[in-house]
Amino acid sequence: MVDYPSRNAVSFATLAGMTGVAGSYMAAGYTREFLVAPIDDLVVGTTPGLIVAWMIENVGEQGHLLHIALSFVIAIGLLAGTAIVGLHIARGFERPVIGVGLSGVLAWSLTALITAEPLLAVGAAGPVTVLTAVGATPLAAPEHDPSRRRALISSVSALAFIGTAIGFRQLTADDDTAGGEPLDETTDDGIATLMQEAESKSLDIRGDVPGLVSTFEEFYNVDIAEFDPNLSPDDWSLTVTGEVGDDVTVTFDELTDMPTKHRFVTLRCVGENLNGAKLDNAVWTGTPIEPLLEEADPEGECGCAMLRAEDGYFVQFPIEALEDGFLAWGMNGRSLPQSHGHPVRVLIPGHWGETNVKWLTEIELLDEEMDGYWEQRGWHGTGPVNTVAKLWSDTVLDNGNVEVAGHAYAGTRGIERVEISTDGGSTWQDAELSEPLRGIDVWRQWRYEFEPDGSHEVVVRAIDGEGELQPEERSDAFPSGATGWVTKTVHG
């Protein structure tokens, strides 16, 4: 009998785990059917709120990488576990066929159970079985130290397989996402008008600042989960339930048969830095939410509602705000892209991004207030947005002048003026402003040009539509959104 060091078994099992995960990726893509996706959901759902809040404050965006990395490690570990069991039986009990077979069956069942995709689970089970088989085969010529050579060949082959799986998916990436198709011709007219309006009202800015409508690529993204739900309009429905006279359920076809409107709506995330870029605007196509609410006839005590989504996200805020809301299935003339909530999302005018639930499936009217996903984690992000003026670009022009530019936003209060100081706040001038877009919840672009004289401390601040000056006092994004004036040192 050949002696198998257990270290060697662990190496083979790890390779089996890694190639198994790669195989699942090859079969399913970076979607919710990928083995890592449900594990990531579990990690996100079970991480205590205090840890999430701490991570957001101290680790920031990288927190996302940490939970996805952890989910990968768990997935690899689970599949490696099935290979260890197989190797143990194959080697310890000298039952290679049973051992290898068992590891394949275990890897398949586990993946099928976790992803609920029995067919795609073969993608994970295949490589696990092969690696277990290679690790289980008795050695033929010990004098060549073939165990090491085999380990090396196996590692290289495993890496090659992982590379192939990734390459294959990159080539076919387009098939992985839903949405983004052109909307019906019949609804197109109003959209074109608004797109043209945004185009013609956008200022001529030399620096790298988005126009008045952000493209799909520019529009920011905030998701609690790494993997977007993949909902087809045919499978989708929305139910208004809870403290209501009557439950109301609408299908996608019923919803899109309701009066269709096109609106500019700007979104901003409460979690972004003061001068961050999680602020964007689009033309949205959808229908007002109020008729649905009226039909359901809310009766709850608190005047509040919990909105729930396919990815497990939930947020609670006043019905009053919800009544002004919009159910959108289109964005910039196309069906809502998967990452922005395909097929239907909510847009709530003037409130922080988190109220704009993507992949919406349920509106529950409540009797008493409850925390939503982010409020459980310490945020206060369901109310109206703070006023902000962003300084997104500074550019030296051909004529030697400096151009500073950005966007300003104050939700439904609107922006009345943007003021610039080039001397650290001692004196102030008005910036050039883009004409206001139609709509009650839209940003404005600003631009200012000056003749530089050495180094300048540029400060920018907005005055909202109610004449209120943006507060100067600085605060972090956590928990109620960043405040303060954006300042930047600019050289001519």
Ligand SMILES: Nc1nc2c(c(=O)[nH]1)N[C@H]1C(S)=C(S)[C@@H](COP(=O)(O)O)O[C@H]1N2
């Ligand atoms: N279902 C669901 N809806 C969601 C979120 C989410 O993670 N899941 N994130 C919220 C947050 S915090 C913000 S800022 C906006 C971002 O929308 P966007 O990704 O389309 O820009 O969506 C909100 N709606």
Ligand SMILES: [Mo]
């Ligand atoms: Mo957000």
